[in-house]
Amino acid sequence: KAGVTQTPRYLIKTRGQQVTLSCSPISGHRSVSWYQQTPGQGLQFLFEYFSETQRNKGNFPGRFSGRQFSNSRSEMNVSTLELGDSALYLCASSLDGQGGGYTFGSGTRLTVV
Amino acid sequence: GIQVEQSPPDLILQEGANSTLRCNFSDSVNNLQWFHQNPWGQLINLFYIPSGTKQNGRLSATTVATERYSLLYISSSQTTDSGVYFCAVWDDYKLSFGAGTTVTVRA
Numbered sequence: 252k253a254g255v256t257q258t259p260r261y262l263i264k265t266r267g268q269q270v271t272l273s274c275s276p277i278s279g280h281r282s283v284s285w286y287q288q289t290p291g292q293g294l295q296f297l298f299e300y301f302s303e304t305q306r307n308k309g310n311f312p313g314r315f316s317g318r319q320f321s322n323s324r325s326e327m328n329v330s331t332l333e334l335g336d337s338a339l340y341l342c343a344s345s346l347d348g349q350g351g352g353y354t355f356g357s358g359t360r361l362t363v364v
Numbered sequence: 365g366i367q368v369e370q371s372p373p374d375l376i377l378q379e380g381a382n383s384t385l386r387c388n389f390s391d392s393v394n395n396l397q398w399f400h401q402n403p404w405g406q407l408i409n410l411f412y413i414p415s416g417t418k419q420n421g422r423l424s425a426t427t428v429a430t431e432r433y434s435l436l437y438i439s440s441s442q443t444t445d446s447g448v449y450f451c452a453v454w455d456d457y458k459l460s461f462g463a464g465t466t467v468t469v470r471a
Contacts, residue, residue, distance in 0.1 A: 284458065293461060294450070294461040296459070299457065341407060343407075355399070355406065355409075
């Protein structure tokens with residue numbers, strides 16, 4: 252079966268712009284979580300969506316938002332980009348987001364200049 | 365939240381060598397996963413192992429939940445084993461990751 256698909260793979264944006272990243276989970280998985288990976292902070296939880304609802308949110312500013320569609324695909328949006336938002340953004344899907352096995356996508360590498 | 369510590373931070377191996385990576389966590393968990401991050405950034409599932417021992421080819425893992433640690437064994441290492449290995453535990457509603465062990469296997 253197809254894995255978790257993230258698009259685009261690479262992105263370069265300018266400070267102040269906004270960006271939208273996409274994640275298509277494994278078929279049948281209803282939970283999608285987003286993580287940010289930076290050299291300084293490691294892997295940090297952004298938020299989790301289940302059945303089109305944000306169930307949990309990490310400690311990130313309101314510039315980071317997301318949504319989930321009825322087919323479980325999820326998008327993440329970052330507005331007013333800052334240099335510090337440069338990171339690898341990883342999406343993970345699971346059946347129910349209750350601690351079972353997670354599968355990650357290949358990530359979107361965002362560079363803010 | 366649960367603290368996850370991995371050791372060693374870096375490991376350099378000669379091809380064919382064996383190694384052990386360790387993951388300590390600060391509280392009881394009911395989910396622990398090991399991942400390998402390849403050079404392109406993807407986190408590849410290695411094991412879902414909340415307790416017990418599992419083996420997959422040259423890799424095996426053991427979690428002793430009562431003592432709050434997990435071990436990942438790499439035997440007969442190959443250059444393709446290079447990359448960063450992460451341990452992650454389920455922490456309420458998210459995965460909490462360790463800082464990773466960077467493994468370099470030299471031919």
